[in-house]
Amino acid sequence: MTTAAAAFALSVWGAGANAASKWDGGDDLPTSPLECGTGAAAATAPVKYDGGQPTNPPNNAGKEITIVDVPKLIGIGYFNATSKGIQDAAKELGNVKAKTDGPTEAKIDEQIKFIDNYITSGVDGILFAANDPVAIAPVLKKALSKGIHVVGYDANSTPDAREWFVNQAQFNGIGKAMIDSMAKESGEDASFAIVTSTFTTPNQARWIAEMQAYAAKCHPKLQWLETVEAQEDNNLSFNQATTLINKYGDKLKGLFGMTSVATPASAEAVSKAGLCGKVAIVGLATPNAMKPYVHNDCVKSVVLWNPIDLGYAATYVLRAAVDGKLKPGDASVEGGKLGKLNVINGSEVLLGPPFIFTKDNIDKFDF
Template identity: 70%
Template sequence: MNKLMTALLGASLLSTPVYAQSAWTGSDDQPNSPLACTGESAAPEPGEYNGGTPTNAPDRKGKDITVVDIPKLVGVGYFASTAEGMQEAAKELGNITINTDGPTRANIDEQITFVDNYITSGVDGILFAANDPVAIAPVLKKALDAGINVVGYDADAEADARQWFVNQALPNGVAKSMMDQLVSEIGEDGSFAIVTSTFTTPNQARWIAEMQAYTEKCYPNLTFLETVEAQEDNILSFNQAQTLINKYGEELDGILGMTSVATPAAAEAVQQNGLCGKVAVVGLALPNAMKPYINGDCITSTILWNTVDLGYAAAQVMRQVADGSLQPGATSVEAGRLGELQIVNQSQVLLGAPKVFTKDDINDFDF
């Protein structure tokens, strides 16, 4: 962990406490589909296309195109690595220019403003990771109405507000990986709490809803204490983890981090409180951020997908959408070095299953 991060986390101990919020299980009015408790489950059939269509889009096949990437926020490692993958794809393809730009905090109003500004300035394509699936939909539909190609990744919008969404992992797959790993560390009758970004962040809401459903099905004796928000902010994430530690004491067996910021911040809180080996931290985070805690035997694992591959896949899909080679009804798409990726859930391109990184292999990865 760099000196600035250490200083911020240390200073946060002196700041005003952030109090835990009411329990929340990710309810988003969508049906849950928990996977089998043991063995593998088949991926869903693609289904009928439900994405949007740009109005009077010009012929872009094979032509140079300019694309803007607007993630939830800039300045964090997660989206820096997705942007890296996009640049790799752009260099490989040779006829797509991608510029990453966006808010410095996970704020949906600011993100909408960025999208709107690029519609006005004129681009061929917009890549996005939504802070709120409903709130961002009107401005994305405005982009489609302007003939702009729109592809999401990481966090989706309403389906008809974009053409395709590159899904890093199916929500029920994330849920199974997270809960199975947590149980392997705290047992089937342990107690845990969650640190997420916001209650409106679409991918995290869906993951948590599926985690709750999977827990009820496969680990009914687990105790789900509560979920707190931390805005994908380092200090706030640390403070929320500290609040959970103080509030629940020995009752708290594990913390689940739903963001690449929350998970290492929770690990830092566990380490600073001398609770290594007593409170497990399981969550989604970049391997590089978790190496100090895993290599130092404070934390056992971290879970993620290859974020560079996620950005790379999103850029490949955008190119094929612009070329007209990815059409509604497709069952797969060729994605450069990633090979053939499966179409699922009507208009989603599936990157693959999550990976659990441990001390055995985490040093083999550099992102």
């Protein structure tokens, strides 16, 4: 956050979470907050397909294909889990050879280089999770122009730069789950801060925008203090959370972690500060990383989906696109053991609703 942005955030503190025109880290796209409580969103009209298409792709229907998965970065639990799902699907399908490769830091320039190298070396399909939706678009369009099938998951690009995007959960569903959990744990008028990766990371920007819209509608007394960037770095996430704790003192009643790195790091910062039970941590993370904090009652709610299923679904979607079994205008696609997956928002395939891990269920999961 810039000094000016921080000053602005402080100036509106105490006037409610939605006094600012936009929480830092949120995007400017339209929002669609769900109904309060257990309500659901009103039905919306179908959206026309808005994805891109490969140019003169080879007819590989039913044939063995080689695909590469280039996530935001490699070496963290979350993308280890999506990679496992990709391998599980490839083995199950029997005609897909898949590998995961990418940068060790969440840097868009490095991610672009990896994708470009695989375009040159030759693959039939590319899976990706974007570090930046706009910056990644040209190299993905280059892949499409070479007849390579392109499917995103976890973090989208601009729609015309890929065929399909597998959405782990609708953004407004994540926003609702996060805000409801915070209000339940810290109180309707609690003040909170957000630890995200970067302000341009597409999925986190969408979640934050939807969180703000839902808070304005259903929990208007919640007070947003500040959003800070921590990349996908554990040490920086811990330090940023610690800075927020020290900066706001007793005013801080909750921390949102927007990444699988930021959430356990924020929980560790709260633990080290001796504030478990006084500062609520709500965030997105893998269950294994959060089990110690859930079991010692420092964290009550972990919001996520199954990233193994996400990688699995993305592989099935890419295979279906290659085989001509998923075409623009289709309403659903077969997702192997996941069953039928619905197409939403024109060119997105929905994995399902978010899942909340708690002390009662978190030991049932191992990823």
